[in-house]
Amino acid sequence: DEFTVADIEVEGLQRVSAGSVFSSFPVNIGQQIDETRLASAIKELFRSGLFTDIEVARDGNVLIVNVEERPSISSIEIEGNDNIESDMLLDALSDAGMQEGEVFQRATLERLELEILRSYIAQGRYNARVTATAEPQPQNRVAIHLDINEGSVASIQHINIIGNRDFSEEELTDLFELRTSSWWNSLTNKDKYARERLSGDLETLRSYYLDRGYLDFNVESSQVSISPDKQQVFIAISINEGKQYTISDIRLRGDLIVGEEELRKLIPVEEGDVFSRAKMTSISESLSYRLGREGYAFANVDAVPEPDGEDTATVTFYVEPGKRAYVRRINFEGNVSTKDEVLRQEMTQMEGGVASTDRIEFSKDQLDRLGFFQTVEVDTVPVPGTDDLVDVNYSVQEQPTGSLSASVGFSQSSGIILGASVSENNFFGTGKRASFGVNVSDSVKSANISYTDPYYTVDGVSRGFSVFGRQTDYDEEDISSYLLDEYGAKLTFGYPTDAFTRINFGLGVTQSKVKDGRYTSTEVLEFMEEEGNSFVNYFLSGSWRRSTLNRGVLPTDGYSHSLSLDVAVPGSDLTFYKTSYKTNYYFPLTDSQRWVVRLRGEIGYGDGYGDRSRMPFYEHYYAGGFGSVRGYEANSLGNTVVSNYDGDEDPFGGNLLTEAGMEFIVPTPFAGDTRSMRTSLFVDAGQVFDTDSEPAYDPDLGEIRAAAGVSFQWITAVGPLAFSLAKPLNDQAEDDTQVFQFSLGQTF
Amino acid sequence: CASQQQDEPEVLAEKTYYENAREAMNSGNFNEAEENLDALETYYPFGRYAEQAQLDLIYARYQNMDLEGSRAAADRFMRLNPQSDHLDYALYMRGLASYNIDLGLAARYFPIDPSARNPGEQLQAFRDFTQLLNRFPNSDYALDARQRMIAIRNRMAELELHAARYYIKREAYLAANNRARYVVENYPSSPAVEEALILLADTFRYLELPEGADSAIATLRKNFPHSEVFDADGNYQSDRLQRQDRSLLNVVTFGLMGED
Amino acid sequence: CSSTEPFEQPAPVPDIRGNVDIDDVWTTSIGDGLDGELLQLSPVYAGDTIYAVSADGVVASVRSEDGDMVWEKDLDTRLFAGPGVDGEHLYVVTREAELIALSNTDGTELWRIELPTEALASPQSNGNLVAVQTIDGRMLAFDASNGDQLWQYEAQVPVLTMRSSATPLVGGDVVIGSFANGRVMALSASDGQPLWQYQVGQPSGRTELERLVDIGGQPLVLDRALMVVGYQGKLALIEIRSGQEIWSRPASSLYSPAVGDGRIFLSAANGDVLALRGSDRRELWVQDSLSWRRLTGPAVVGDYLVVGDYEGYLHVLSAEDGTLVGQWQFDSDGIRAPIRVIEGDKLLVYGNSGDLAVLELQPDD
């Protein structure tokens, strides 16, 4: 019997708002409804999942909807779980909609019991038990209680490989992730059986054989059996090795684009070599990479071995270049403070040009070499609706690129020391380098400002200047005791001569004034008698730098050489020159590049020319301390001079610097795979000599000081932070050693 | 094993938390406000003040510069109160939080042109405001939301121009042409269109596609008659593509000597 | 709160006021016994000689009467299954899955062939056909004289199975195998074609563990019928000719049942020893004080019942009411090989440490 609905009343609501009832109850006021429409409306309301029971009654033309809300979850308690953390379980619960405050559904509870049980089985905990109960609570709420008994884990008693003739069982089981039970294996849970790990190991076994020419290798069966007390698991793997194949012929099929002769150069194997799937895959990759350079970004090369003799096989590389691809847009993501142009100017791949895979890859390395980004990822994405256009998306994660240091100190000899310096390699995200520093104390006043624009022209011609002034009393920095005031300015330029090499040159003028003080040593006094105390020198400097380091900050691969020459040109008061050669080599030991060996070396030599026989002492090289030989005080190595006043010895440096170091870089413990930290074990060695010293100069290699230790570096927002603990190896009595050293703001 | 009885902090009445929060909000002490609102959430999740508390939490966190927290609070509010009539406020606040999340410290105090950098979370802000305008066209936050959307879109258009100008410097004129055309096609009402049309015209001319150039100039003349590229008698003069070729001397002496 | 330690905890050894002593007739030892690979290698009684092997490769033949060594040979290879004995030969299977036939008079090797994978059940031979069942559900038959393969039958078994496999039965023209998929199958000895099959256990449950239905014990031959029992399955009597079920009742055991004057005895997987009336399989008594002590199958001697456990205790129960009447720790390494009743009233026991003995019960009333 039909009737028009005058009004709708809803009863039994506690938590759910009336609005949500109306929005899912398809009946409104003034509407004609009958039994069947009412029933379907109720069914609709049920589907909202909010209610356990719905009754509809009629009072005249008023529809009374009496609902009983599904209980909501008041609390979730989990007990007995050690191997799966509670919050992982809680996440699983919340994903399935079981969260405090949410609606409770019995069906999801059972499904969850099964899911948790299955994750335990995956961990090899076969006899685990999971029971979930829901206790009703006041105000129509329910407390969920998950009672878990994880049972014990079946540990592997033996892995028995049957049918292995050419390789020993140890050799094969060593490849496996699963290991037989032993105390050290149980520490790493390696001896716990889990089905995924077994299938992973079988796959490793297959590729081990395929990489050694066993084309017909096959795993006949892998049977797992468990002891009645479910504590021990036995694995039996029966394999059929088949014959070891060698290559009888190599063929190239398909559209080779750059010609067979060019591609053959990239195939290092020849007839008679043992077939290896790994080598074939890497050859295919290098072939398609070569085609990628011609724009065939979608190229695909498959190596297909066909047995053609007793134990020989021909390998055919099927080359499908696909269509030549063009880049529509290059997009950058994540450069929230670095300007778009700073990234785009590193791109050798152009928009609207042929997509060349190695240019796209090279551009990614260039972004890494800037040192502005912790991570750089590149992704070539086809443009929907076209079959030959791609967008190249670089996503970067910015990292601090500057260092900020301010120091307030006090020392008896020079009173209050105030110092502040700001240097930023990516000045306000413009890619330009700028630094500004000032240092004021009773005896030392210095200021410097420098600015370099690495991309004055679009091809990377750089231009920069620096101005500095310093009035110092060297007492502070523990260098031989005399006063040196210096003022100067420098212009620097540089440009690339190829993808990895740059030439820089600069011209500058420096006015230096040496003043003696109470502590001045005899050598300084002699120098001042000979040369006077105030000099104006005009400098011409040049350097050649080649670097393939893969990252600007904390590199892990590649090498760098730099050769530099600074000459005080004729017309300067003191005509001298300083030349130095510096090199760095990084050898990553693993693909993840978290274990790396670094070698570094530096040689510096300075001398006078024309009517000067020596270089001025204040331009001497020094060694010791951070960035040189750790474990010895800063600048303390080399011969010393005696101050006339109190007779203590001060380092005097020298005109010949030799320095070398070896570092073994290891993953930073507990820090995961972060790229802004570095821990390494190192050996440093170095010394400065004075070739013009009065007693006949005899360079005694024994003089070279060395130290070994461990260092930790961290790129922070305030600047690169570094600690090192070093043990001097051959220090003499008079050396000033320093086991713990710390530096802020100096990357090396 | 005995069920551990942690010492529950002494729980206040629902009303007191709410009043403390309200007072703190009015006096601008948003930290205290946030604490009270959090307490209200945990102890009285379904109390009378639940909805209002969740709403105030969004604002308190925004004022405390905890933009991530403010966004999360807005999401939570929208999930728990699908039918509330303050939804437009929550959506607006969510957009506002995303709008300011990436403004670094420097950008606030130094003259940095944000448009040359990636918009970052402002794209999310754009999506939030679009949702707001679609669902609540006459909400009283709609006007401000629309203004911010225009600002975001203009900024994205400016970014395209930065890329186009770089490609001109790089002498990759086809890339510059495509970037300029992208602006004209996707951001027709942004101020960047004027410069885009000029670049479009110059690059079409360079690529010897006169029709493309003429149509760009025609559109320019129609929309920006007083553009500085039109000389006195209306002819189109532009020097965007002039190649820079400074002499060595000029570069070394910072432009003092040698011809520019 | 819930108990966290595994709930299948073996019960402690019950102390009893036994009145039955267990005396040993003779004891000897075979190599290092069965090491930690959960092997059974149960010895074979062949009338006046007993053949036994150890996991480290020692094969021995001793005199049943006094245990003196007839001959002993060290194959110097790890053994996984055996010994199987027929008229002239003795068969073992090595860890590397090689079936070796030795002469049972002096142990010289006659032939040796490779099996596809591990085998735990002892090879069985009827003199001209040797049947070997591998753990991945294959039954292979070889010519006893030279080891040529005659045929092979492959059953589908689950990936996870129990570490025990029932010894096949080889008759004149039929080979009966019990597989890890819970099926007993009769194969024609001539070509290995299946004649009939009987499903003992039906895999059910949510996890691989709950779905285990292996058959661990060798079916018991009772003139024209076979009594079989499976893990988490049934105890059933089926006709040898057709595999038709005569009767069955739910049961779960990894060892063969035993029968004695109208009664059926069973050591269940959970450590209970129970007796059923033969006529209607009604439960007569249950001895549950040895729960989870991983008991061997029961051996019926007179009106007593003997089972071994994982700590090497021999427990004597009264067949009448199941009360524990005797107890002796025979081999602290445990007893896993089924206990054989020989010469009517003597027990052949082979401990895990390699102790081999013939014992007899001395009721002192």
Added chain:
Amino acid sequence: CAFPGVYKINVQQGNIVTDEELGQLSEGMPRSQVHAILGTPLTIDPIDPTRDYYVYTFQRRGGDIEEQRIVINYDDDQYTGHEAKLLEETPAY
């Protein structure tokens, strides 16, 4: 600027279209098939739908920019003919 020996990269723009590919075009061919053979045109003239421009430019080491232009004419979206001024070689990098 004029530093001696500054390393400049080659700048390539536009579609590489060879004489052989042009040879495959035939009267009445739909525009989509022309694009399948020559590739998607990278320069789009928004106004004139009756033409496709396949422009290719190459600047070697910052020197002068060589250009190759091909105009494909369509009548109601069907290929009618083309004008082409081809360079001898059109390198990709």
